[in-house]
Amino acid sequence: MSDWAPKRFWKSVEIKTVDGGFAVTLDGRNVRTPGKALLAVPTEAMARHIANEWEAQTEKVDPRTMPWTRSANSAIDKLSVQRREVEDHLIGYAGTDLVCYRAESPQGLVERQAQGWDPILDNIEKTFGVRFLTASGVMPVPQAPESLDILRNVMSEMSDFAITGFHDIVTLSGSYLIAVSVTLKAVEPKAAWQLSRIDEDWQIEQWGRDEEADAQAETKREAFMHATHFFTSA
Incomplete structure (x- = not known):
């Protein structure tokens, strides 16, 4: 089971404007943090880096290749509290x-x-x-x-x-x-x-x-x- 990883299920990755910043969507659905909060970031540049990480995932999702997503998750789920x-x-x-x-x-x-x-x-x-x-x-x-x-x-x-x-x-x-x-x-x-x-x-x-x-x-x-x-x- 240690080799288990979620499979890529989406075809399109996009960025959209939300209150206070920018969010990333997968087939129109918002990406959320592990804490289930909306993954919304303050700048479009940061959102673009995150979107690129999701777009780069192939058959299986590898969080080790997604430092921008991990950092944004930490800012939202941990720093805020x-x-x-x-x-x-x-x-x-x-x-x-x-x-x-x-x-x-x-x-x-x-x-x-x-x-x-x-x-x-x-x-x-x-x-x-x-x-x-x-x-x-x-x-x-x-x-x-x-x-x-x-x-x-x-x-x-x-x-x-x-x-x-x-x-x-x-x-x-x-x-x-x-x-x-x-x-x-x-x-x-x-x-x-x-x-x-x-x-x-x-x-x-x-x-x-x-x-x-x-x-x-x-x-x-x-x-x-x-x-x-x-x-x-x-």
Whole structure:
């Protein structure tokens, strides 16, 4: 039964205008979320991506090939009822942010982290007037509550759909500050992903590549790029 998948039953996929946005239809019937809500999204561009995913399904439906649909489902079914909890979870990353924890050695890694991550902290300070503290090693460094409150406010202006993309940018990169930099367009998504991988790339240079680890990293990279695209389309 593990190979079971719903079969494609529709011939036509279309987009229609609805209150507050756009919906996708299959043979004239509205696509709905797993929670049975109307799958309506805020922009036509996002609806087009979703429609393309449904159109691309062949004999059997494969949800793994439908990231836009999955993200929209999450925005509607989960973010709309768990937004406060999601924001609490995400701001927790800022409290222990990747870019604030630096290696003590070797010197090459120390310098690479500083070169990549210091500009992130500098831009956050320039934009929001707060400076996040850094520390070497594993000892925690408490950030000022005021700084966290200011950075939390970034999420208040985001729609549920934007927060859905932002959530994945944060969790996949391990950094709230890198994610904010992406949303501000201070860092391009591809560069942001590389910044989140400084430690891993250093280890690869020292010890060589691992096929399984590379495959996992590529899956995460693709999800990260999708999240940035979903955010900008919201």
